[in-house]
Amino acid sequence: SAVISQKPSRDICQRGTSLTIQCQVDSQVTMMFWYRQQPGQSLTLIATANQGSEATYESGFVIDKFPISRPNLTFSTLTVSNMSPEDSSIYLCSAVTGNYGYTFGSGTRLTVV
Amino acid sequence: GENVEQHPSTLSVQEGDSAVIKCTYSDSASNYFPWYKQELGKRPQLIIDIRSNVGEKKDQRIAVTLNKTAKHFSLHITETQPEDSAVYFCAARLTTDSWGKFQFGAGTQVVVTP
Numbered sequence: 001s002a003v004i005s006q007k008p009s010r011d012i013c014q015r016g017t018s019l020t021i022q023c024q025v026d027s028q029v030t031m032m033f034w035y036r037q038q039p040g041q042s043l044t045l046i047a048t049a050n051q052g053s054e055a056t057y058e059s060g061f062v063i064d065k066f067p068i069s070r071p072n073l074t075f076s077t078l079t080v081s082n083m084s085p086e087d088s089s090i091y092l093c094s095a096v097t098g099n100y101g102y103t104f105g106s107g108t109r110l111t112v113v
Numbered sequence: 114g115e116n117v118e119q120h121p122s123t124l125s126v127q128e129g130d131s132a133v134i135k136c137t138y139s140d141s142a143s144n145y146f147p148w149y150k151q152e153l154g155k156r157p158q159l160i161i162d163i164r165s166n167v168g169e170k171k172d173q174r175i176a177v178t179l180n181k182t183a184k185h186f187s188l189h190i191t192e193t194q195p196e197d198s199a200v201y202f203c204a205a206r207l208t209t210d211s212w213g214k215f216q217f218g219a220g221t222q223v224v225v226t227p
Contacts, residue, residue: 001159033214042202043157043217092156101147101159102215 002027002097006105013083013112020079021108023093028073033102034066037090046091049076083112115140115207119218126193126225134221136203137185145206146186147215148177152199160201161188193225 003026013019023032034046047055047068055068069077080087093105116139126132138146147162163170163177163186170177174193179186190197200222204215 031214042219045214048214101162102149102157103159104156106156 001101002029002095002103004093004095004103004105006093006108008108009106010109011111013110015084015112017083018079018081019083019110020077021091021093022077023075023105025074025095025097027097029095029097030073031096032070032076033094034068034076034078035092035094035104037092037107039090043092046078080110083110085112088112115143115205115216117203117205117216117218119203119221121221122219123222124224126223128193128195128225128227130193132188132190132193132197132223132225134188134201134203134223135185136187136205136218137183138205138216139184140205140207141181141184143205143207146177146179147204147206148175148188149202149204149217150199151202151220157202190223193223195225195227198223198225 005024007022032049035043036046037043045058046061046066047057049055049068049070051070051073065081067079088111091108094102097103119136124132144165148160149157150160151157161172161175161177163179174191176189200220202220203218207214
């Protein structure tokens with residue numbers, strides 16, 4: 001199955017700043033997905049990123065807070081803007097690879113202080 | 114939209130015993146149901162999946178069963194080993210939404226004690 005590289009793996013950021021997370025897939029994929037996972041919790045979908053169009057955001061997530069880029073079929077970025085401590089979480093990108101299942105990136109552990 | 118419920122939230126088993134995790138889904142049109150294993154500090158990894166035209170699928174010590182009528186599916190782990198300790202997530206693909214979009218269950222923390 002495909003390999004998804006995600007960076008940074010972790011970061012500690014000051015409140016009010018922004019962090020951009022990058023994901024690189026080693027093959028072309030139609031859709032990429034960005035998830036947030038609070039400690040000990042399940043995966044919550046933030047948005048779906050399709051190349052060549054604006055990302056589709058889930059309820060509770062907005063483009064101004066989580067702008068996404070999808071410049072080509074192997075790459076995507078998620079920016080967490082104007083961060084507050086409530087944004088501390090693990091952020092995961094993913095894509096459908098192989099037959100049907102997701103492959104996840106290694107995750108970004110974000111701490112906002 | 115799709116809603117996936119997963120039980121139990123925690124499961125402790127003795128090494129060698131079996132573990133069963135159950136999930137129910139709400140959208141009868143959902144047609145693909147993967148299971149993911151997430152070890153501490155690592156990314157979720159697909160361990161087994163099943164499509165709606167199949168009732169059971171097995172891969173060595175793990176198996177998944179699907180009851181479309183009742184809208185539930187289960188993960189079965191036999192002869193559990195300490196390395197099976199992890200959080201397991203079930204998921205259902207939302208066929209009414211963008212292709213590839215999943216709804217995840219809340220997760221089950223499995224602890225296998227030697």
